Amino acid sequence: MTQEIAKTPLDSMHRQAGARMVPFAGFDMPLSYTSIVAEHQACRVKAALFDVSHMGRLRFDGEGSEALLDRLLTRKVSGMPIGAVRYSLICNEQGGVLDDVLVSHLETPSQQRYHLMVVNASNRMKIRNWIEPFLAEFPRVTFSDRTEITAMIAVQGPLAIDVCKRIFHFDPARLKYYHAVITDQFSKPVVLSRTGYTGEDGFELICRAEEAPRIWENLMLVGRDDGFMPAGLGARDTLRLEAGMPLYGHELTESIDPLTAGLRFACSMEDGREFVGSDALNLLATKPTAKTRVGLLPDSRRPAREGYLVFNSLGEEVGYVTSGSQSPTLDRPIAMAYVRREDVGKRDLEIDIRGTRVPAELVKIPFYRRK
Numbered sequence: 001m002t003q004e005i006a007k008t009p010l011d012s013m014h015r016q017a018g019a020r021m022v023p024f025a026g027f028d029m030p031l032s033y034t035s036i037v038a039e040h041q042a043c044r045v046k047a048a049l050f051d052v053s054h055m056g057r058l059r060f061d062g063e064g065s066e067a068l069l070d071r072l073l074t075r076k077v078s079g080m081p082i083g084a085v086r087y088s089l090i091c092n093e094q095g096g097v098l099d100d101v102l103v104s105h106l107e108t109p110s111q112q113r114y115h116l117m118v119v120n121a122s123n124r125m126k127i128r129n130w131i132e133p134f135l136a137e138f139p140r141v142t143f144s145d146r147t148e149i150t151a152m153i154a155v156q157g158p159l160a161i162d163v164c165k166r167i168f169h170f171d172p173a174r175l176k177y178y179h180a181v182i183t184d185q186f187s188k189p190v191v192l193s194r195t196g197y198t199g200e201d202g203f204e205l206i207c208r209a210e211e212a213p214r215i216w217e218n219l220m221l222v223g224r225d226d227g228f229m230p231a232g233l234g235a236r237d238t239l240r241l242e243a244g245m246p247l248y249g250h251e252l253t254e255s256i257d258p259l260t261a262g263l264r265f266a267c268s269m270e271d272g273r274e275f276v277g278s279d280a281l282n283l284l285a286t287k288p289t290a291k292t293r294v295g296l297l298p299d300s301r302r303p304a305r306e307g308y309l310v311f312n313s314l315g316e317e318v319g320y321v322t323s324g325s326q327s328p329t330l331d332r333p334i335a336m337a338y339v340r341r342e343d344v345g346k347r348d349l350e351i352d353i354r355g356t357r358v359p360a361e362l363v364k365i366p367f368y369r370r371k
Helices: 011-016 036-045 065-072 121-137 160-164 210-225 234-243 278-286
Strands: 020-024 027-033 049-051 056-061 085-091 095-108 115-120 142-145 152-154 180-185 188-192 202-206 229-231 291-298 307-313 317-327 330-339 349-353 354-364
Touching: 011 065, 011 210, 027 036, 027 234, 036 049, 036 229, 036 234, 049 210, 056 065, 056 121, 065 115, 065 121, 095 121, 095 180, 095 188, 115 121, 121 142, 152 210, 160 202, 180 210, 180 354, 188 210, 202 210, 234 317, 234 330, 291 317, 291 349, 330 349
Parallel strands: 049 229
Antiparallel strands: 020 027, 049 152, 056 115, 056 142, 085 095, 095 115, 152 202, 180 188, 188 202, 291 330, 291 354, 307 317, 307 349, 317 330, 349 354
């Protein structure tokens, strides 16, 4: 039986705007409204709005929430101040990545504290099922999936702060990076966090599902004179690739560990801290895998796509591309890949692009960093 595709609370807004809709992670999502390049450039120069309601939102309430999350996540949660947001990973016992997540420590106006975890859309049910067995050890924790009753909107770009100042009760300029607050928009509660997946400054906000169309419309109206544009999955992917951000299913999988992926900063392994996968990661810290994540600049008009093979000057296969595209900002193809560590110091690498070996310069990521 074919599973019915879901729609986000903003589906009607996308269709009214003429978006090209595509199935993605079980949802009907906008790929683009005008062109991927135009939406990408709007985000880099002005600002863009993204519907990211397909991302999973899991809430943890009650005594023991910190201890539970400390057990599940590579990043330490206990001691997080109210309003802090942390990037972390969920690993299996072998150290492979089950998902990369954002965890926020929030407090409601009535002083109720809870943790909110945002997970990748394609991994939502997997992570829910993975968490369930651990709940028996933490009977005071209430675990709930808030995805279907809420919506999530990202406002990204250099003008995001100035425009968002006009519609939220809280001045978003006061938020530090990777911090969040519960505020309101016309007396309706909104979780506002200074986070994103584009390499630009901006915010991600979570609101009630029924309020999402009104908030989306308000953001577009207020930002219209500043050149705000709605943007789809296509621009979101090229933006994150330029920023060197890993995407689950490409740079991250259950067979790739955080250290190999270059995400050591997201693993709190000090003082013998234990979490699922910590034993494997401690061993990998002393004996790393043979490959590592790098950036490549192919000398080609054609971009290198996922799965294309990487070779050294001896003709040896030394790696593979995980993500590749034309960069609208750099106006050239860029790619991320896993290559053998022993070949990282060598500049004479090649990518097989449709049967032709093309020289590729090995570079540090990110490819783009905002000023």
